[in-house]
Amino acid sequence: MNARLLNLVGLGLVGAVGVAFLVLVPRLFELDVVLELTVYMIMAILALSLALIWGYGGILCFGQSAFFGLGAYTYAIAMFNIGESTVPLLLAVIVPAAFAALLGYFMFYGRISDVYLGVITLTVTLILFNSINSTAGPEFHIGSARLGGFNGIPGIPPLNLPGNKAAPIDLEGMFYLATSALLATYFGLRLLLASRFGRIIVGIRENERRAELLGYDPRAYKLATFTIGGALAGFAGCLFANWGNFVSPTIFGLAQSAQIIIWVIVGGRGTLIGPIVGCIGIQWLTTALGANQPSGGSDLWAKIFANAPLIFGIILIAFVLLVPKGLVPTLGDIGQSLLVSRGKGAKRLQPKRAEEG
Amino acid sequence: MAAPLLQTQDLSMHFGGVRAVRHVNFSLAEGELRCLIGPNGAGKSTFFKMLTGQLEPTHGQVLFRGRDISHAHAHDIARLGIGIKTQVPSVFDGLSVRENIWLAANRLHSGDKTRRVVDEMLERVGLTEAADRLVGQLAHGQRQWVELGLVLATDPELILLDEPAAGMTHEEVNKTAELVREINRTKALIVVEHDMQFIRMIAKQVTVFNQGSVLVEDTVDNIMRNPQVRDIYLGKQAAA
Numbered sequence: 001m002n003a004r005l006l007n008l009v010g011l012g013l014v015g016a017v018g019v020a021f022l023v024l025v026p027r028l029f030e031l032d033v034v035l036e037l038t039v040y041m042i043m044a045i046l047a048l049s050l051a052l053i054w055g056y057g058g059i060l061c062f063g064q065s066a067f068f069g070l071g072a073y074t075y076a077i078a079m080f081n082i083g084e085s086t087v088p089l090l091l092a093v094i095v096p097a098a099f100a101a102l103l104g105y106f107m108f109y110g111r112i113s114d115v116y117l118g119v120i121t122l123t124v125t126l127i128l129f130n131s132i133n134s135t136a137g138p139e140f141h142i143g144s145a146r147l148g149g150f151n152g153i154p155g156i157p158p159l160n161l162p163g164n165k166a167a168p169i170d171l172e173g174m175f176y177l178a179t180s181a182l183l184a185t186y187f188g189l190r191l192l193l194a195s196r197f198g199r200i201i202v203g204i205r206e207n208e209r210r211a212e213l214l215g216y217d218p219r220a221y222k223l224a225t226f227t228i229g230g231a232l233a234g235f236a237g238c239l240f241a242n243w244g245n246f247v248s249p250t251i252f253g254l255a256q257s258a259q260i261i262i263w264v265i266v267g268g269r270g271t272l273i274g275p276i277v278g279c280i281g282i283q284w285l286t287t288a289l290g291a292n293q294p295s296g297g298s299d300l301w302a303k304i305f306a307n308a309p310l311i312f313g314i315i316l317i318a319f320v321l322l323v324p325k326g327l328v329p330t331l332g333d334i335g336q337s338l339l340v341s342r343g344k345g346a347k348r349l350q351p352k353r354a355e356e357g
Numbered sequence: 358m359a360a361p362l363l364q365t366q367d368l369s370m371h372f373g374g375v376r377a378v379r380h381v382n383f384s385l386a387e388g389e390l391r392c393l394i395g396p397n398g399a400g401k402s403t404f405f406k407m408l409t410g411q412l413e414p415t416h417g418q419v420l421f422r423g424r425d426i427s428h429a430h431a432h433d434i435a436r437l438g439i440g441i442k443t444q445v446p447s448v449f450d451g452l453s454v455r456e457n458i459w460l461a462a463n464r465l466h467s468g469d470k471t472r473r474v475v476d477e478m479l480e481r482v483g484l485t486e487a488a489d490r491l492v493g494q495l496a497h498g499q500r501q502w503v504e505l506g507l508v509l510a511t512d513p514e515l516i517l518l519d520e521p522a523a524g525m526t527h528e529e530v531n532k533t534a535e536l537v538r539e540i541n542r543t544k545a546l547i548v549v550e551h552d553m554q555f556i557r558m559i560a561k562q563v564t565v566f567n568q569g570s571v572l573v574e575d576t577v578d579n580i581m582r583n584p585q586v587r588d589i590y591l592g593k594q595a596a597a
C-alpha cells in the first residue's frame with residue numbers, strides 16, 4: 001500500500017501548504033500583493049474546473065470561459081437587483097451549471113465527436129462575447145442592472161456575510177474566501193475522483209466504448225462531469241466579479257478561453273495540483289514581465305514581454321514540444337526514477353504511465 | 358422446447374452499397390456454446406456489433422430472451438446480460454489491471470464485495486501478480502486475459518468472444534480453451550475463431566458465415582467434412 005501512503009502524504013502536504021499560505025500571506029505582505037494573490041486563487045479554481053472535465057473527464061472544452069463569464073455576469077446582474085449576496089452567489093453557480101447541462105445534453109446525447117465538441121464550446125463562448133459586447137445601449141438591462149456592452153458592468157457590490165447586507169467582505173476577507181474556496185475545491189475534487197463516480201469517468205476517458213460495453217452510459221457521466229465543471233467555473237466567475245467589482249465581455253473572449261487551456265497543459269493533465277501550479281505560475285510570470293501593463297515598458301524588450309498572447313504562445317509551444325505531460329507529472333516521473341535508482345540499485349524501473357506516449 | 362436465449366430474424370446490415378450481413382436467422386439455446394467461422398469479411402464481427410448494440414441493424418431483429426434489442430443502446434444491452442470480448446482487446450490501457458476489473462465488477466457490486474470479486478477474478482484469469490501493472494504495458498496475450506476478466510466480472514448470461522485465441526501461444530490457447538469450457542458450464546457463448554484446433558477443443562455446433570449470410574450450420578465433424586466449407590474457408594487455410 002505504498003501508493004496509498006504516498007497519496008496521503010501528498011494530500012497532507014497540499015493541506016499544510018494551503019493553510020500556511022492562507023494564514024501567513026495577509027500577515028507578511030502588503031495589501032497590493034494580497035490582492036494579486038487573491039485573483040490567482042480565483043483563477044486556480046477556474047483551472048480546476050477544466051482539470052476535472054478535460055484532465056479526468058476527457059472532454060476538451062475550449063469554452064470554459066463561457067461558464068466563468070456567465071457566473072460573473074449572473075452575480076453582477078442579480079446583485080444589482082437583489083442587493084444581498086446569498087441568492088446572487090447561488091445563482092452564479094446554478095445558472096452556468098444549468099447552461100452547461102443544456103449545452104452538454106445536446107453535445108453528448110447528440111454524440112458529437114471530440115473535435116466538434118471543442119469547436120462548439122469555443123463558438124458558444126465567442127457568441128456570448130459578441131452578444132454581450134453589443135449591449136451597450138440603455139435599452140439593454142435586466143431589472144435594474146444595465147448590461148453595459150463593451151463597457152462592462154462597473155461597481156458590482158461585494159459579497160456580504162450570508163443574510164447580512166450590512167457586512168460586506170473586505171479585500172483581506174476576499175483573500176481568505178478565495179483561498180479557502182480553492183482549498184475546498186481541491187479537496188472536494190479529490191474526494192469526487194476517489195469515489196465510484198470519479199473512477200468511472202476516468203474509465204470512460206480511457207476507453208469510452210469499453211465502458212459502454214460494461215454497461216455504463218458514457219453520455220450521462222460526461223454530462224454530469226461537464227455540469228460540475230460548469231458550476232465550478234461559474235463560482236470562480238462570481239468571485240472574480242467580486243474581486244475587481246467589475247466584469248466586461250472580454251471575460252468570454254478567446255484570450256481568456258485559451259489561457260485556461262494553457263494552464264492545464266503547462267501544469268499537467270490528469271492531475272489537480274498541476275493546473276493550480278500552471279495557473280498561478282503563468283499569471284505570476286505575465287505580471288512579472290509587465291504584460292498586464294497596457295503600454296508595456298519603454299524599450300523594445302519590455303514591449304515584447306508586454307505582449308501577453310506572444311508569451312502565452314511561446315510557453316504553450318515550449319511545453320507541448322518539451323514537456324508534453326506538463327510540469328507536475330514530469331516532476332513526478334523524475335522524482336520516481338531518482339528514488340528507484342538510488343534506493344533499489346539496478347532494480348527495474350517502475351512501470352510508466354501509458355499516457356506518457 | 359425452451360425458447361432460445363438469443364435469436365436473430367432476417368438480420369441485415371448495409372454500409373452504403375456493401376451488404377455486410379444479409380438476412381441472418383440465427384438461434385442460440387440457453388447454455389449453448391456455438392462457434393462462428395468464416396473467411397475474413399464474412400460479417401462475423403459486424404454480426405457481433407449488432408448483437409451488442411454497437412451497430413444498429415439496417416433491418417431485421419435481435420431478440421434476447423424474446424425481447425427486441427435491435428435498437429437498444431450498447432450499455433443497456435450490457436446490463437441485460439450480453440458481454441463481449443472484442444477482436445482487438447478493448448481495455449482501459451492507462452489503468453492498472455486491478456482498476457480495470459474493478460470497473461467491471463463495480464457495476465454489479467459495491468464496497469467490500471467488489472474488492473472480493475475483483476480478487477477472485479484476478480486469480481481466475483491468472484493476473485494476481487500483475488494486478489498493479491498498467492494494462493497498456495502488458496503483452497498481447499495478457500491483455501486478452503484482462504478483457505476476458507472484465508467481461509466475466511460483469512457476470513453476463515451470454516458471452517461473445519471474438520477470436521479469443523488470436524496471437525496467443527500454444528499454451529495460452531490450451532488455457533483459453535479450458536477456461537471457455539469452464540465458463541460454458543454456467544453461461545452461453547458464441548465464439549468467433551479461425552483456429553480449427555481450438556474449435557475442436559471447445560465446440561459441438563458450428564455456424565459458417567460466408568459473404569454476410571449463414572452458409573451452413575452443423576456439428577464440428579460434419580463441418581470439417583463439408584466440401585463447400587473446405588472450399589471457401591478451410592481450403593484457404595490449408596493452402597496458407
